Amino acid sequence: MFCPLVCLWPLLSCLPSPMPPILPPPTPCAADSTPRPAGDAVPHRNQKPPTHRQRCRITTSSSSSPLSAARVLIANDPTPRAFSALFKAASSSSPSPSLGSQLHAQAVVRGFLGDGDNTILSTAVLNFYASCREPDLARRVFDRMARRNAVTWNALIKGYAQAGRRDEALALFRCMRRQGGVAPDKYTFPALLSGIGRNHGGGCVQELGGAVHAQVVKSGLDKDPFVGASLVSMYAATGALEDVKVVFDDVDTLDPVVWSSMISAYINCKEEEAALLTFYKMLCQDIKPRQFVYSSLFAICGSMSMLEMGRQVHAHSLKNITDKDAAMTNALLTMYSDCGCIDDAWRVFESNDIVDVISYNSMILALGQHAQPKEAAELFRQIKFSGLIPDEVTLLNLLSAFNHAGLVHEGLHLFDSMLDIEGIKPTYQHYACVIDMLARSGEIEESMKTIKEMPFEAETSLWRIVLGACSKHGDIETGMKIAEMLFEMEPYEPTNYILLGNICARLGRWAEAEKVRSLMEKRGIDGDDAFSWIEMGQTTHKFGVDDRSHPISEEIYRNLDRLIGSIKAAGYVPDTNFATHSTEKDRREESLRYHCEKLAFAFGDLASPSGDTLRIMKNLRVCGDCHSAYKYFSLVTGRKIVLRDNHRFHHFYNGACSCGDYW
Structure with missing residues (x-):
């Protein structure tokens, strides 16, 4: 089959380049409070020591700067404006709820918030708590305020939306218009739409999104690029590609945010070629792509194994992006790996002056997929030497590298040391990797024993892994038992039948293999075409x-x-x-x-x-x-x-x- 794809690279090359806050209980207005989700963990960054493969500049973390600034502030008889500036700076970095609570208490003690009449400072405190995924604390500040403006309402709505509490964000939006007498602006709707998009699994998401979209049109903000980008993202999250196109066409703008959202929407809806074409149109209009657009395109090129296109996009990014971005670099690394160029992936990794745990994880995974377990283990040692802390993904990727290479002893040693040495409790994925490792090496009985002993119920995909190992090693007795169980659990999954048929074929039991094929035909099951x-x-x-x-x-x-x-x-x-x-x-x-x-x-x-x-x-x-x-x-x-x-x-x-x- 001859499949021409979107051939853009000749065109790309010629384009230009803890102290609790002293606050009263909140007053009711929105929906009942629900338990908040845990805050997102922020990966620690540290220096990477030079090795025979790498020569990285040694840098130090600046994670203590908000605390240092707070100490200087308290020591210098601060003003309300200084407190507001510090809260704003802390909100945009890596907000610490305990630090914010202490600063909040200091502002109250000094009388800056005693009468609840300092709108600017109160809004800064509210926005800080919202950034920390602490919408209930933000709400308590909000309820104490004597005057509220659109900025205040928007910050609280965004806080609830980002915490995944959509209904409360919607209730606040209604309160804003009916009780607060404040008209929504171009920042209100993006905050609200982000909450709807986050809950795209709900049954009424499209109706809610349509209702908010109607309010956008009523407010005359449907042409605004900031609002338009949020509408595109919301509809993309629900898979409504036609609505995405309508919104995109309505927003008459050259704003890169809207185009970036459109590219992400196509990727969300599995329209990779349309995403590449949108990128090309973006360049034709002289719109400079942002870093995250390049990250998305690298992911597309990797998944489709479009090496030449990936190289052209990489070259284009070098012309247009001066600041290095960790997410973009990791996506580039993965793209080269997925296209079979492990040496190029190494070069991307080594070109980083500053790497974090995610960078190491990406490279360890790539090395494992390309049968380089020794190099993967060496990177794991470098992580620990540099002072970074490996996470559960690090250990899973290293286990996978050992698994692909048949290094069972090394893999089991790592698995057994996870909790005691690394302080990480094995997840289902870690157990699945170890079971695959045992089964693949011929230890079918041991893999079955591990399935019974693990603190998780085995999913069908895990049983299928063992069935595949039975096919490889000709264990028809265990294979038959697993296959019969899978036939009951997944009667129309073709892989189960194919694997059992392979066992029979490998042992020369062609009559039994023919029975499996006949059963597939009887049930109307077709195997995946290779x-x-x-x-x-x-x-x-x-x-x-x-x-x-x-x-x-x-x-x-x-x-x-x-x-x-x-x-x-x-x-x-x-x-x-x-x-x-x-x-x-x-x-x-x-x-x-x-x-x-x-x-x-x-x-x-x-x-x-x-x-x-x-x-x-x-x-x-x-x-x-x-x-x-x-x-x-x-x-x-x-x-x-x-x-x-x-x-x-x-x-x-x-x-x-x-x-x-x-x-």
Whole structure:
């Protein structure tokens, strides 16, 4: 199949570049109070020591600056204006509720808030508590105020919305208009809409969003870019793409926020090519993208394995973004990794002067996917050496790296030390990774034991992992038990039947494999179609099994037949255990020849110069016969081949694979 994508890179290249507050109880106005969610954790940043792979500038954290400023303020006989400035500064950094409470008490003791008549200072205190995800404390300040303006109401509405308490935010909006006599402005609606978008799982979200949208139109703010961007985000969160387009067309603006929201909306709705096209239109209108737009585009290019497009977007970002952004850099790192370029991912990681735990986590995950567990373990040691604190994601990614490499002893040691040494309680995902590790290595019985002992109920996906291991290791007894259970829990999930059929086929029990296939047909279940794709030049070329739809299909098949002859002469023997169950015995070897990943390689070998690295992607796990064929392809052609399946990356060179035949 020939699949041209949006080819933008030639165009991109030519574009320009704790003391409690002293407050009375609140008076009623909005909905009843509900328990607040925990505040978002803020990752600690620290220096990264130089290593043989890295040379980073040593920097220090400035997390203590609000506290230092507070001490200086208290010591210098502050004015209400000085208190307001400090609260405002603290709100925009990493707000600490305990520090704010103490400053609030100091302001009350000094008489600045005693009569409740200082609107500016009261609003600053209210906004601080709202920023800390403490809307109830903000509400107590609000109820004490003698005068309120739009800024005050907006801050409180935003506080409840950001804390996930949508109904109370809506109740406040009604109070603002009816009791407060204050007209909403362009900051009111974004605060309110953010609360609706956060609760997109609710049944009445679209109705609520439509009602607020109507109020926006009544207020004459439907053309405002700030409000328009919020409407786009709200509708995107509910999946209402047509409404998103209507809002975007109504907002006649060149504001980058609106365009950024539109790109995010397309990504939310799985319209990746439309997002790329919107980015191109944005550049054509000379609108400078913000950092988070580049982050989103890097994620698209990575998920679609569009390496050339990703490189062009990266080059464009270097021309337009001067300040380094951690989220953008991590997205760039992941993009190169997802496109099979682990060396480029390393270079992005090493180019960071300041890295945080999230950066390390991204790189450890990438190394694990590319079969480099030693490097992943070295990065883990660097985290601890630098003074940063590993989190549960760090340990999960390192466990995954050990799992992919079959390092069971190292993985179990890490898992057993999680709570005692790292102070992190294992989650379901950690247990699942360990169970996968045990099962994949052939310890099926031990993996079953771990499932029974873990403090979580196993989900069907975890049982399916063990069933896949039973297929790999030919444990038909355990496999049959798990398959029967999964057939009852998920009667229409094709993977369960395919895995059981694979067990029977590997053991040569073709009659039983045929029964599994017949059961699938009886229940009307179709397996997922396998396909592979390769990016060549400005186009992505996609291939299915025995696919003859490509414009140069005849040349591809001739080249593949030639390649098969060459690798057979070099020692390749087709493994008919991976042939389709329904294929007649004398045709099983022939059916293996035209698997989608073999066709993709044959095309790449034709279309690219000799010696070039080929990067090929597959939507399912690579079969054992194709894995063996790829090793021989790399031997007879002298090419490096990077193959990404739905589990990991395989780097083939000179007749060997980076996975060591363990996947």
